[in-house]
Amino acid sequence: MRRSNRDTEETARQVNRRALLMGGAMAAMVAVLGARMRYMQVEQADQFRLLAEENRIxxxxxxxxxxxxxxxxxxxxxxxxxxxxxxxxxxxxxxxxxxxxxxxxxxxxxxxxxxxxxxxxxxxxxxxxxxxxxxxxxxxxxxxxxxxxxxxxxxxxxxxxxxxxxxxxxxxxxxxxxxxxxxxxxxxxxxxxxxxxxxxxxxxxxxxxxxxxxxxxxxxxxxxxxxxxxxxxxxxxxxxGVAGSDIRLTIDAAVQNFAQVRLGDDSAAAVAVDVQTGDILAIASAPSFDPNLFVRGISQRDYAALTENDHRPLANKSVQGAYPPGSTFKMVTALAALDAGVIDTETSIRCPGYYEVGGRKFHCWKRAGHGTVNLKRGLAESCDVYFYEIAQKVGIDKIAEIGRRLGLGGRHDLPMSAITEGVMPDKAWKVARYKKDWVIGDTINAAIGQGYVLTSPLQLAMMTARIASGKAVQARLIHMIDDKPVPIAEAPSLGFDAANLAAVQRGMFEVMNGGNGTARSARIDDDTMLMAGKTGTAQVRNISAAERASGVVSNDQLPWKSRDHALFVGFAPFDNPRVAVSVVVEHGGGGSAVAAPIARDILLRCLHDGIPPLSAYPAAQRNRIDSQFKAMKLRDPDGVLPGKSQA
Structure with a gap:
């Protein structure tokens, strides 16, 4: 059916209107987009350029x-x-x-x-x-x-x-x-x-x-x-960046290795210090561990092996360990009595084998007694009764004062972890700690380094250095930073009377070189390097009256953890002190038999550039010492142990 012209014209008009409306809408949209693009590209150009840069860089x-x-x-x-x-x-x-x-x-x-x-x-x-x-x-x-x-x-x-x-x-x-x-x-x-x-x-x-x-x-x-x-x-x-500063320690790596190897498999510690400067030359704790394991991520198996070992390889016994100093403390008691004037260098005391106070007997290590004893003999033969009596005369507060003056009962300022202060007790300390008064028995125990007294191997080495030098030398571990030496402050005098200090030093000399000295077997047989020292044996258990009457059980018959600690302190050369040393062997037994020989070897290693010469040892010991040194697996100059690569 043919459409009329009128219908056709009407349809065309409708199409034109729609086209105009759509065209207008599109033009408006384009105008809005254009305006927005102009805003973003022109007015916000810097902001978006920055955002683009941040996303890219x-x-x-x-x-x-x-x-x-x-x-x-x-x-x-x-x-x-x-x-x-x-x-x-x-x-x-x-x-x-x-x-x-x-x-x-x-x-x-x-x-x-x-x-x-x-x-x-x-x-x-x-x-x-x-x-x-x-x-x-x-x-x-x-x-x-x-x-x-x-x-x-x-x-x-x-x-x-x-x-x-x-x-x-x-x-x-x-x-x-x-x-x-x-x-x-x-x-x-x-x-x-x-x-x-x-x-x-x-x-x-x-x-x-x-x-x-x-x-x-x-x-x-x-x-x-x-x-x-x-x-x-x-x-x-x-x-x-700026690299960190290099630090040079006071430690001699060769001496440190010697000390570490010399301690062997014992649970022990040793410290060697320069008497004049306070420089720590070696500070060893055994057994040790490989720190590379921790850097790389230690396995549970390796960590368990360290934590379950009863010799505690992770503990730094040289500064963290707090031990009764035993008879190595007797120089403190002697100097306190001399300084207070309650005795002089020739004061004599009779030792019948015990000291009785208030009906209680405090025994000497020598059951038969030492007879008449003066200061020199008291130190040389380590007579307990001598020190019991002079301690009663001087009192604990004076003993504690001298102990602190010699570096005990306080923290030595070294960049090491968990450094113990130890315990240098006095009357006020016991009241504050236990809410109890100090009693006579406390003083008697403290006189010979037992009871409440606790010290670290570092403290004992510094005590010995101060006795040897007469100065309040400070422990030092940092030698240089970026090749610039760290200044050393002049150590002040300890203030002891020279004759009193010399008398204590002479007593220590007799310990090593006297006919009845407790450490004579560990002496140095070289007149240019004669050694002074003091042995110590610290009990870790109480000995009952019944056991004492029937005979005290020897250390080698006791479980390891019930045995006495073995201690020794010393310095050399006697006439011109250069190095002081302390050794503690946990549950090692007697200080003279166990700790003193280790200390002698470390002292000699410090004083010689290399393995100590056999001529420095008593002739009867040289074959044994030679075999001992040959069995030691020391590092070569490049830091490698025999049979072990550095990788």
Missing amino acids: NIRLIPPNRGLIQDRNGRLIAGNEQNYRVVITREDAGDVDAVLHRLAALIPMTDDEIDKTTREALRHSPFVPIIVADRLSWDDFSKVALNAPSLPGVSPEVGLSRIYPLDTDFAHIVGYVGPVSEADLAKLEDPDPLLQIPKFQIGKIGVEKWTEDTLRGRAGAKRIEVNALGRVMRELDRRE
Whole structure:
């Protein structure tokens, strides 16, 4: 059916109206879009350019090289080794879990490690690189580098990791580093941004911890360009950080190794100190452990072996151990009595084998007694009764005063962990600690280094150095920082009367060289290096009256933990003191038989540049000493033990 012209014209008019409406709407839309584009491109151009730049360019911190730790002669104790590692940045990776599973096809990674890394990435800012794996072999590192285009956000890096080439010798001194923990951060008000880097390592114990700010250095920074997939395209610029300062200790690594090996398998400690400067030449604790295990991530098996060992290898006995000093304390009692004027150097006391107070007998170690004893003989033969009586005359407060003057009962300021103050008791101390009054028996026990008195091997070495020099020398462990010597303050006089101090020193000389000296068998047979010392045997159990009547059970018949501690302190040469030493062997038995020979060997090693000559020993002992030295596995000058590579 044909449409009329009128219908056709009406249809055309409707189409034109619709076209105009649609065209108008489209024009309006284009105008709005144009205005918006002009606003964004012109008026907001700077803002969007900045956002684009921020999306394209990342700024990352560059950890500085950690400072080196060396011995007094420049031998490396703690250094840095090249470390191949892989990091992932969450912002660039996208699906971290998926990327890590692809990475696991290239390098060894367990499901637990993948989960742990994913959680670690989610805990931190998406811009922060997270270490996925370190200490990779070159082959594994190369696989990651070659497959990098398919691993968004993953970057292979070459960094540095801490290494301790002398491992067990310095474990208790230097300590070790480990990743920053939440507990570490909680202790700091304004933490260094470096500490926010996951698995960034800081000192955990020892010198590494207490000189952390010196060793750490300052961070650098680099700007890198990344593409849309998060791949690093190029490094735009770099500002290198400032390496940490190098620290040189007062320790002689060769002497330290000798002391550590000489202690052997005993649970023991030894300290050697320069009498004039207070420099610690060796400070050994046995058994020891390998700090490299902690840096690399110690296994549960290895950690259990350390914590379950009854000889406590993780404990630094040289500064943490607090022991009854036994008869090594008798010089303190003697100096207190002399200083107070209650005795003189020739005062004699009769020893019948016991000292009776209030109906209670305090026994001398020599059951038959020593007869008439003066100061020199009292020290040389370690007569207990002599010191019981003079202690009663002078009183505990004066004894404690002299003990503190000699360095006992206080913390020596060294950059080491858990340094004990020990206990130098007096009347006020007991009231404050136990709410009880001091009694006569307390003084008698303290007179011979038992009862409440507790000391560390470090304190005993410093006490001996002060007796040898007559000066209040201070213990020192840091020799240089960045090759600049740390100043040594002039040590003031202890204020003792010269004749009194000389009398105590002479008594110590007789301990080693007198006909009846308790340590005569451990003497030095060299007139230029004669030694003075004092033995000590500290009880760790009470001996009952019944046992004393029937005969005291010998140490070798007791369980190890019930045996006496063996102690010794000494210095040499007697006429020109250079080195003082202390040795404590836990549950070792007698000080003269066990601790004194160790101390003699360490003293001689300090005084000689190498293994002590056999001529320094009594002739009858030289064959045994020669065999002993030949059996010792000492490090060579490069720090390597016989039969062990440095890798």
